[in-house]
Ligand SMILES: [Ca+2]
Ligand SMILES: [Ca+2]
């Protein structure tokens with residue numbers, strides 16, 4: 001008897017939450033990350049020199065990683081955009097590539113087999 005009442009109470013509170021959610025959905029501007037960027041660092045765990053800070057808007061056709069400061073050095077990446085970031089082993093989006101998922105952080109590119117190799121990248125939105 002007691003168990004049944006508890007179950008009913010849980011169901012009712014669940015309904016209340018569902019109804020509240022329908023009346024007050026989170027607005028799109030609230031839930032979307034504010035102007036997210038992708039950032040790339042020389043060393044693991046987002047340390048060392050930060051060589052890249054780019055958004056899909058300022059890098060619509062892909063971007064080069066600077067030949068002196070960044071090529072074959074990137075070891076960690078924070079992708080705070082809503083797009084996949086495709087890293088390429090060579091300049092001009094050549095060579096092998098690896099996809100870094102939207103909204104994901106990669107503290108050590110060695111774990112995805114791409115440490116100290118990226119030379120260019122594109123957003124896949
Ligand atoms: Ca490195
Ligand atoms: Ca390379």
Ligand SMILES: [Ca+2]
Pocket residue numbers: 064065066067071090091119120
């Ligand atoms: Ca490059």
